[in-house]
Amino acid sequence: MENTQTGAAPTRTQSPPGLDLDRITDWLAGERPGLVAGELSARLIEGGKSNLTYDLSDGENQWIVRRAPLGEVMATAHDMRREYRMAGALRTTDVPVPAMIAYCDDKDVLGTDFYLMERIEGVPYRYADELRPLGAARTRAISVELVRTLAKLHRVEPREVGLNDFGRPEGFLGRQVKRWKTQLDASYTRDLPGADELYTALVAAVPTTSAAGIVHGDFRLDNVLVGADDMPAAVIDWELATLGDPLLDLALMLTYQRRAKLVSERDSTEPAKYDATLAPGYLTEQQIIEHYEAESGRELEGFGFHLGLACFKLAAISEGVRYRHINRQTVGAGFEDSGSTVPLLLELGLDSLKEHK
Structure with a gap:
């Protein structure tokens, strides 16, 4: 889940890890003749922990390249074609997304699928220290627009944008429980007390019916590029997008907020965990729920299950x-404390299941 398209133009001409400049130059010459005006350079955009994102430039123009991470991954994860198709379909709606330019499924080029898209100017706010200089009023406005953008996405009818076959809303929540259990099992390196208990509780509580719509899969402030006018310029990182219960997006967004708050309260020495939601002026959880209900027209019946599942999902990721x-399958810095809040998330998930009965 990479999080930015901002920063200075690339200045290095050597290939960064995972992106062979000679091969992508040859591919673009055949795929998009005339697009590239000069020698390509690229830099890996730091901050993401899943798919790899690069800033690509020919000296005059800049684009973004997205590819799957290095190493073995789940068969259903990191699907570049799904990202490319979802963002492309949403260009006809009021949900802001970058323009998709080219997709490649020839693994001889980079060793995996990848795609090229428009580079959007905007800031992916991750930390409270980045928002504090803006003041409480601007921070509040940014968080209000974040919720409004999520509601816009959830109002899109998949069939109207050609996405009616993009997923199977029926049984979505039950499949999500199984999917993230499979992910957790495949990532085993240590015992995690509470994981089996939360999984068992989720299986027993899967709703018999649920809403249906487009699900971003990882909606949060730093997956939205905020423009100079404090309005969302683009929603990015669609790697987990599907059709299912949209309330899971809201639950995951709130789970990130709860995690940041708990980490701050329990251990001030713990590394920051995307704590932008703690900045003065940022909407409280209850305010977010109220804004979402008003903008989306959806009811949050049984929302405790969604919150518990969101905790389980984030723990597995x-x-x-x-x-x-x-x-040693990651590229870039910032991975040293990965997984440090997993036990907290499992605990939070069990507590969250009891809410919104």
């Missing part, structure tokens, strides 16, 4: 990043 780091 975090443990997967930890596993890849231990096995």
Whole structure:
């Protein structure tokens, strides 16, 4: 889940890990003749913990390249074609997304699928220290627009944008429980007290019916590029997008917020965990729920299950990043504390299941 398209133009001409400049130059010459005006340079964009994101430039123009991480991954994860298709379909809606330029499924080029997209100017706010200089009023406005953007996404009818076959909403929540259990098992490096208990509780509590719509899969402030006008310029990182219960997006966004708050309260020495939600002026959890209900027209019946599942999902994702780091399959810095909050998330998940009965 990479998080930025901002920063200075690339200045290095050597190939960064995972992106062979000679091969992508040859591919683009055949795929998009005339697109590249000069010698390509690239830099890995730091901050993400899953798919790899690069800033690519020919000296005059800049683009973004996205590819799957290095090493073995789940067969259903890191699907570049799904990302490319979802963002492309949403260009016709009021959900802001970058323009998709080219997709490659020839693994001889980079060793995996990848795609090229428009580079959008915007800031992916991750930390409270980045928002504090803006002041409480601007921070509040940014968080309000974040919720409004999520509601816009959830109002999109998949059939109207050609995405009616993008997923199977029926049984979505039950499949999610099984999927993230499989991910957790595949990432095993240590015993995790509470994991089996939470999984068993989720299996027993899967709703018989649920809402249906587009699910981003990892919606949060730093997966939205905020423009100079404090409005969302683009929603990015669609690698987990599907059709299913949209309330899982809201639950995951709130889970990130709860995690940041708990880490701050329990251990001030713990490394920051994307704590932008703790900045003065940022909407409280209850305010977010109220804004979302008003904007989306959805009811949050049984929302405790969604919160518990969101905790389980985030724990599985975090443990997967930890596993890849231990096995030297990650690129870039910032992975040293990966998985440090997994036990907290499992505990939080069990508590969350009891809410919104």
